Amino acid sequence: MTTGFVPPPYPYERLGELKAIGNRLEGGAIDLSVGTPCDPAPPAVIAALAAPGRVEGYPPSIGTPALRATAAGWISRRLGATVDADAEVAACVGTKEFVASAPQYLKLRTPDRDTVLYPAISYPTYEMGAILAGCRAVPYLRLDEIGDADAARALCLWVNSPGNPTGEMSDLAEAARWGRDRDVPVISDECYAEFSYSQPATTILRGGTAGVLALHSLSKRDNFAGARIGFYAGDAELVHYLREVRKHAGLMPPGPVQHAATVALADDEHVEAQRERYWRRMQRLCQVLAAVGLPAKMPDGAFYLWLEAPDGDAWEASRMLAAQTGIVASPGELYGSVSAGYLRVAAVAPDDRIELAARRVGLA
Template sequence: MTAQPFVPPPYPYDRLDEIAALADEHPGGRVDLSIGTPCDPTPPAVLAALAEGDAARGYPPSIGTLAFRQAAARWVERRLGATVDARSEVAACVGTKEFVATVPQYLQLRDPSRDTVLYPSISYPTYAMGATLAGARAVPYTKLGDISPDDAARALCVWVNSPANPSGELHDLVEAAEWGRDHGVPVLSDECYAEFTWHPSGPTTILREGVQGVLAVHSLSKRDNFAGARIGFYAGDPELVHYLRETRKHVGLMPPGPVQQAAIVALDDDAHVEVQRQRYLGRLRVLADLLGRAGYPAELPDGAFYLWVPAPGGDAWEAARDLARRAGIVVSPGEFYGPDGDGFFRVAAVAPDDRIALAASRVTS
């Protein structure tokens, strides 16, 4: 059989033009709660650090400066309660989306006998797309215990995400680490919403279970409103970190020097994160009230800054149209996050407070 060329599917959020047009009919226009992009200011000290020194002159280290890696390690210990070696167990990435999308191809080069990426059945679409771009099998799972022995034997990695996008669920990272070690499968734990854990248990990381066979992936995009700078890091198993570091050097994947410099300032400051936590929690409450008054009961999540809302009759697209007409908001139908999400829609608490208040004022019953 002749191999077929890859045809990129439509980017999910590009499919929302119809919904956005309905929302734009309101005076004041749409309130876009679809893409989870930060809207609040980056801390001034972080922005100031971008312009300091001469970090833009030369090529920055692809693996991250030692100072950046040490700041990441300090943050992991201080905020998440785990210890990693900044020299051998931490490396930088150009925002975590590129890491998620490219790591399967590097892991396949590492072990050509395996061809499968396991990922949660309701999740960030890039887990599956990363497998597709690597020419690997993208296999969703609902529970780790339901993964078949054949799929486990073929797995390059298994993704876990806690707090989860889009649902805000907290998953059992102890179980994930144990499952990966029992099956010889690297566990990649996407923890980019860790600072926005609302459950009393507080933020955590898979690294608390030790580094063997696991990588935790973290981003400054959400924590620090620094998404445009494209900076994150991965940390964990020293053999995996070393392999990925050395492979990624050849691709030229390196966060800019000034960005690494600014990221150190961001990671070492927790005060601005607490301010951001209160912003998101307040917005989630206002949005849950708005949705309830519109006939869409929504529960506050255990983590992240999304509401994951059941659509009446399971028709998420019709719910999105209805909310666009009545409140002028743009939300994401759950099918963007896999077929199992089809009966839900996601609402991101990412518009400024005055815009969310405008949307809330439009809903009278």
């Protein structure tokens, strides 16, 4: 019998052992492995979900005019770039589905190319999107390491800044130039853009929209992960192509969610409060980690601590961390083979749970 594609285990489902270790402690495990928000979404956003007249008809796949206009205004106000709301912005059903599906659509658009370039230390869906499209998934550590042969075959180049899992801020202008020089679309995943600490929030769109897309999510910004809503903006020809093919695929964010997203993107105050909340939690987690011999530095962006495991054994370090504090971390191999000696801790538990971990290691 011919054997086709066999999906690998979903990365975070490999962490059952660590959760079991943490659950042996009184009060149970403190799961900081997945970057899922734990704080409430703004009340006005939740109220908007129940607004009448939003569920009877099919919502526009590309996003309502109000959502696209508000998204364009947010890009200008918060990130300092200009996009045309009518021609250069469209909605998506959460950005993970966009990351996973974009390569197959780009392959249909450019069938003579078959390669997806993505950061070697990164969110695993960049690689999986290439695999699901039947494409070559080629990781890179630096742009200048990408060979001419791979660039010539590239459907797209992914960048992620601030980056998951490292919190690193990338040179987005350099990435845009690299892509334009080689006629390779650059897709910049900017879902953590407003959680930037070492420099102001920015976007690849500051240098113009030609040849680039910026991908944005309300999951992190607005604690709205369960609603599954995001948007992409940039090159008008590429946005138009993706809009049309995604219509045929039936990809449309629900009407109430689009309305609520419009409300969320119009407000910045709750984002500033969340940004400070994550910063404070990461500072406390650094103290907890130091107490068990796992020193960590504060990141340039996002809400993850990325730290080196003693002796390079991230799984053993994660077991020790779970046993002593109850914290469930993500071993670095989930984000690429070159990061197997690291682990990621996400600041995504309420303050009382983080304080529980602190008490377990003797911190007042």
